[in-house]
Amino acid sequence: MTINEYDLWFSDHAGRNIRKLLAQADPEDLEALYNSPLTVKWERDLDLYRRCLKRAEREGIRICRLTDPDYPPGLKEIHDPPWLLFVRGELPDPAKRCCAIVGSRKATAYGRKMAFEFGKILGENGIGVISGMALGADSQGHRGCLAGGGYTAAVLGSGADVCTPSSNRGLMEEILTRGGCILSEQLPGTPGRPENYPRRNRIISGISDGVIVVEADECSGTSITANMALEQGRDVYALPGNITSIMSRGTNRLIREGAVPLISVESILEELGLETAQDPEKDSLPPLGKDEEIIYRTLRQTGAAGADELCALTGKPPGELAGLLSVMEIKGLVLRSGGKIMIAK
Amino acid sequence: MVSFIKSCTIAGVDTEIIRVECDLSRGMPVLNMVGLPDAAVRESRDRLRAAILNSGLDFPVNRRITINLSPAGTRKEGTHLDLPIALSLLAGAGNVPAEKMEDYAVIGELSLDGRVEAVPQALPMCIGLKQKGVKKIILPKENLKNVSVVEEVDLYPVETLREACDFITGEAVIAPVQGKRPPSAFDSPDSEMDFSEVLGREEAKRAIEISVSGFHHLLFTGPPGCGKSMMAKRIPTVMPGMTYEEMLEVTKLYSLCGMEPEEGGLISRRPFRAPAGNVSSAAMVGGGAGIPRPGEITLAHLGTLFLDEMPEMRRDVLEALRQPLEDEKITISRSQSKITYPSKFMLVGARNPCPCGYFGDPNRRCTCSMQQIRRYQERLSGPIMDRFDIFVDLAAIDYDSPEWMQSAGSPCRSSAAMREKIEGARALQEERYIKEEIRYNSQLQGRLLRKYCRLEGAAKEVYDLGCRQLKVSLRGRDKLLKVSRTIADLEGKDEIGAEHVAEALQYRRRDEERDDYQ
Numbered sequence: 053m054t055i056n057e058y059d060l061w062f063s064d065h066a067g068r069n070i071r072k073l074l075a076q077a078d079p080e081d082l083e084a085l086y087n088s089p090l091t092v093k094w095e096r097d098l099d100l101y102r103r104c105l106k107r108a109e110r111e112g113i114r115i116c117r118l119t120d121p122d123y124p125p126g127l128k129e130i131h132d133p134p135w136l137l138f139v140r141g142e143l144p145d146p147a148k149r150c151c152a153i154v155g156s157r158k159a160t161a162y163g164r165k166m167a168f169e170f171g172k173i174l175g176e177n178g179i180g181v182i183s184g185m186a187l188g189a190d191s192q193g194h195r196g197c198l199a200g201g202g203y204t205a206a207v208l209g210s211g212a213d214v215c216t217p218s219s220n221r222g223l224m225e226e227i228l229t230r231g232g233c234i235l236s237e238q239l240p241g242t243p244g245r246p247e248n249y250p251r252r253n254r255i256i257s258g259i260s261d262g263v264i265v266v267e268a269d270e271c272s273g274t275s276i277t278a279n280m281a282l283e284q285g286r287d288v289y290a291l292p293g294n295i296t297s298i299m300s301r302g303t304n305r306l307i308r309e310g311a312v313p314l315i316s317v318e319s320i321l322e323e324l325g326l327e328t329a330q331d332p333e334k335d336s337l338p339p340l341g342k343d344e345e346i347i348y349r350t351l352r353q354t355g356a357a358g359a360d361e362l363c364a365l366t367g368k369p370p371g372e373l374a375g376l377l378s379v380m381e382i383k384g385l386v387l388r389s390g391g392k393i394m395i396a397k
Numbered sequence: 398m399v400s401f402i403k404s405c406t407i408a409g410v411d412t413e414i415i416r417v418e419c420d421l422s423r424g425m426p427v428l429n430m431v432g433l434p435d436a437a438v439r440e441s442r443d444r445l446r447a448a449i450l451n452s453g454l455d456f457p458v459n460r461r462i463t464i465n466l467s468p469a470g471t472r473k474e475g476t477h478l479d480l481p482i483a484l485s486l487l488a489g490a491g492n493v494p495a496e497k498m499e500d501y502a503v504i505g506e507l508s509l510d511g512r513v514e515a516v517p518q519a520l521p522m523c524i525g526l527k528q529k530g531v532k533k534i535i536l537p538k539e540n541l542k543n544v545s546v547v548e549e550v551d552l553y554p555v556e557t558l559r560e561a562c563d564f565i566t567g568e569a570v571i572a573p574v575q576g577k578r579p580p581s582a583f584d585s586p587d588s589e590m591d592f593s594e595v596l597g598r599e600e601a602k603r604a605i606e607i608s609v610s611g612f613h614h615l616l617f618t619g620p621p622g623c624g625k626s627m628m629a630k631r632i633p634t635v636m637p638g639m640t641y642e643e644m645l646e647v648t649k650l651y652s653l654c655g656m657e658p659e660e661g662g663l664i665s666r667r668p669f670r671a672p673a674g675n676v677s678s679a680a681m682v683g684g685g686a687g688i689p690r691p692g693e694i695t696l697a698h699l700g701t702l703f704l705d706e707m708p709e710m711r712r713d714v715l716e717a718l719r720q721p722l723e724d725e726k727i728t729i730s731r732s733q734s735k736i737t738y739p740s741k742f743m744l745v746g747a748r749n750p751c752p753c754g755y756f757g758d759p760n761r762r763c764t765c766s767m768q769q770i771r772r773y774q775e776r777l778s779g780p781i782m783d784r785f786d787i788f789v790d791l792a793a794i795d796y797d798s799p800e801w802m803q804s805a806g807s808p809c810r811s812s813a814a815m816r817e818k819i820e821g822a823r824a825l826q827e828e829r830y831i832k833e834e835i836r837y838n839s840q841l842q843g844r845l846l847r848k849y850c851r852l853e854g855a856a857k858e859v860y861d862l863g864c865r866q867l868k869v870s871l872r873g874r875d876k877l878l879k880v881s882r883t884i885a886d887l888e889g890k891d892e893i894g895a896e897h898v899a900e901a902l903q904y905r906r907r908d909e910e911r912d913d914y915q
C-alpha cells in the first residue's frame with residue numbers, strides 16, 4: 053500500500069502514544085482514524101501533507117513506514133518508534149550491526165580525536181556508525197567511519213533534505229556518495245528546531261546496538277541520548293576523561309551509573325563481541341628519542357599540559373621544546389589545541 | 398618691483414618648496430594673495446600689516462600689492478608662511494635686498510607686535526628642505542630645539558621680524574646653528590616594565606623574540622587573563638634601537654601629527670601603539686575630514702601596532718589594514734590629491750577563542766553557542782589571517798597547580814637578554830640583505846625566499862614530512878620557511894637546520910577547528 057497524506061498526518065501527531073493508537077486503529081486505514089470524531093484536526097493539515105509528499109518525491113526522499121520490511125528492526129522495538137522515516141540513501145543493512153557515536157558539539161580536541169578513532173575502527177570492522185551530524189564529536193564520528201571505509205548514517209533533527217548545521221554540507225554529501233544515509237522523522241523541509249533534537253536522539257540509539265559517548269557535559273543533549281539508550285536497553289559505552297574537565301563530567305558520571313568504560317580504542321571491538329585482530333605492531337610506539345620519551349612520559353602522567361609546564365618539567369628551553377613537539381606531532385604522538393598539548397595515541 | 402623668497406609647504410609627508418613672490422605697483426592700495434592659500438595663510442595679510450608697522454618698518458603706501466605663492470596650483474596651508482610673505486613684501490618695497498636671499502628658506506609665524514612665533518611641523522619641513530638641497534634655513538628660535546637634529550643644515554634662529562630684516566640687510570649677524578645628530582644611545586624605555594616580570598609563558602616569549610627579530614606579524618589566541626596584553630606591552634623593551642635615519646623618520650611622522658617630544662630632540666624609542674577597540678578607520682589608517690592626517694598605523698611605523706581583542710574591532714577597520722600590511726605604506730585618495738604615508742609596523746594581534754573567552758578551556762564552562770563561536774572566529778577574515786606569520790595559542794593559567802608554582806619560582810628571561818639575541822639576529826639580516834631591497838626575513842618572497850631559505854638534508858626532510866603530515870597550506874609553507882630562517886638567525890646559524898624548521902612548525906596556523914566547523 054502506498055503512503056498517503058494520512059500516514060504523514062499520523063506520523064506527525066502520534067508522538068509518544070503511537071503504540072496505543074495503533075492498537076486502537078487499523079494501520080492500513082488511517083483515513084478512518086483521521087475522520088473519527090474524536091480526532092482533533094484542521095482542514096489545511098492534509099494540504100500540507102500532500103505538499104510534503106510531493107516535495108519528498110522531488111527531493112528523492114524515500115519514505116519508510118513502521119510496517120515496511122526494511123524498517124530498522126532495532127527501532128521497531130522501542131517504546132515510541134516513528135511511524136515514518138524519511139530516508140536519503142541506503143538504510144542500514146539489518147543483518148549488520150550498528151553503533152552510535154555521540155558527544156558534545158564543543159568537544160575538546162581529545163574528544164574529537166577519539167570520536168574519529170572510534171568511528172574509524174568501527175568502519176574498518178564492518179560496524180555501521182550512527183550519529184547526528186552535529187558539529188564536534190558527531191561529525192568526527194562520521195568522518196572516522198568514512199575514513200575506515202564503513203557505513204555511516206546521520207539522523208537529523210530537521211527534515212532529511214535540510215542540512216543541519218548547514219556548514220556540514222560537505223560531510224552530508226560525502227555520507228551520501230559513500231553509500232550512507234541521511235534520515236529523519238521530520239517532514240521534508242522542516243528546519244532544525246531545538247525541541248526536535250531530544251526526540252531525534254531516540255532514533256539514534258534505537259537504530260544502534262550500542263552507544264558510545266565520547267564527551268558530554270552534564271545535562272546535555274548527549275546525556276539525553278545516553279539515558280534513552282539505557283531505557284531502550286542498549287549498551288552504553290563511555291570514554292573516561294579527566295575529572296577536572298567539564299566535558300568529561302557527563303561521561304564519568306555515566307561510568308559511575310554503570311556504562312562500560314572504554315579503556316582503549318580496540319576495547320570497543322571486544323565489547324561488541326568481535327575478534328580483536330591483535331596487531332602487536334599497532335600497539336607499540338614508533339621509536340622515540342630520549343627527549344621525546346621524557347615528554348611522552350610526562351604527558352602520560354599529566355594528561356594534558358601547557359608548553360610552560362613541559363618546559364618546567366623537562367628543563368628544556370622553549371625553542372627546543374617546540375621543535376621536539378613538532379616532531380612528535382608529525383609522528384602523530386601528540387596533538388595541540390587551545391595552547392594545551394596532549395597525547396594523541 | 399618683484400621679489401622672491403623661498404619657503405615650503407607640507408603635502409602628506411613630503412615637503413614642497415614654494416616661492417613667495419611679491420609685486421608692488423601703482424594703483425589702488427589693495428593686497429591680493431593668490432596661489433591657493435587656505436584660510437590661515439589668507440589671514441596673514443592682517444597680521445602682516447600690524448607686524449611690519451609695529452616692528453618700526455615701513456609698510457608700502459598707495460601701492461597695489463600682489464602676493465603669489467608659486468607653484469600656484471597646489472594648496473598651501475599653515476601659518477609658517479607669515480614670515481616669508483612679510484620678507485617678500487619688504488623686499489618688493491625695496492627695504493631689504495632680496496637677491497641675498499637666494500640660498501635661504503624661511504619659515505615662521507608672525508604675531509601682531511612683530512615677534513616670530515614657533516610653527517608646528519617645523520621638523521618635517523626642515524628635513525624636506527634639506528632633501529631638496531636647501532642648506533640655510535631661517536626659522537623661529539623656539540623651533541630650534543626640535544629641528545637642530547637635522548644634519549648638514551645651517552639654522553638661523555630669529556625672534557622678531559626686525560631681527561630677520563637686519564640679518565638680511567647685514568646690519569646684524571646671527572650665528573648659524575649647525576644641526577647635528579644626537580648621540581644614539583639606546584635609552585631603556587619604561588624601566589618599570591621588563592619581560593622578567595612575566596612569570597612562565599616561556600613559549601610566548603620565544604615567539605615574541607622570533608617575531609621581533611624577523612619583523613613577523615604575530616597573533617595570540619587565548620582566554621582572558623592569560624597574559625596576552627601583558628606581554629604585548631613589554632615588546633618595546635626588546636625592540637632593537639633605531640638608527641639616526643629611522644629616528645628622524647619617526648620623529649617627523651609624530652611632528653606631522655603635532656606629537657613631537659616637548660623637550661625637543663628625536664624620538665629614540667620605537668613606537669608602540671595600542672589603539673582602543675572602537676577606533677575608527679580614519680583614525681587607524683589615516684585620513685579624516687579636510688586635510689588627511691596620519692593614522693595609528695603610520696604612528697606605529699618602524700615599531701609595534703598592538704590590537705587587543707581583534708575580532709571585536711570594526712570590520713572596516715580590520716579590512717583597511719590589508720593594504721598597509723601588504724605594501725608597508727598607506728595611500729589615501731581624495732578627489733583633489735593622493736597622499737602616501739609610510740606604515741611599516743609589526744602587527745601583534747590578540748583574540749579570545751570565543752566571545753566569552755573560555756571555549757576549549759576544560760575548567761570553565763563556555764557559554765557561547767557554536768554559531769557565535771564560528772562567527773567570532775570568522776571576523777578575522779582570511780586575508781587578514783594570511784598576514785600573520787606566527788600563531789601562538791595560550792592556555793589559561795592554573796595558578797594553583799604545582800607546575801605553575803614551580804615555573805613561577807624559576808628565574809625568567811629578562812628583556813635585556815632577549816634584546817641581545819634579537820639584535821644579533823637583526824645584524825645577520827642586515828648583512829645578508831645588504832644588496833637586496835628588503836631588510837627583514839618577513840619581507841622575503843618569491844625569488845628571494847627560494848634564494849635565502851634553501852633547505853638541505855634533514856631540514857628538507859622535516860619540512861616535507863611536516864607539511865604533508867600536518868597539512869600545512871601553500872601559503873603556510875612560505876611562512877614556515879621565513880620563520881625557520883629567523884630562528885636560524887637567532888641561533889646564529891647560516892644554514893637552516895632541521896631543528897629550526899621543527900620549531901617553526903609549532904607557530905603555524907592550526908586549522909583543526911576550522912576543519913571541524915566547515
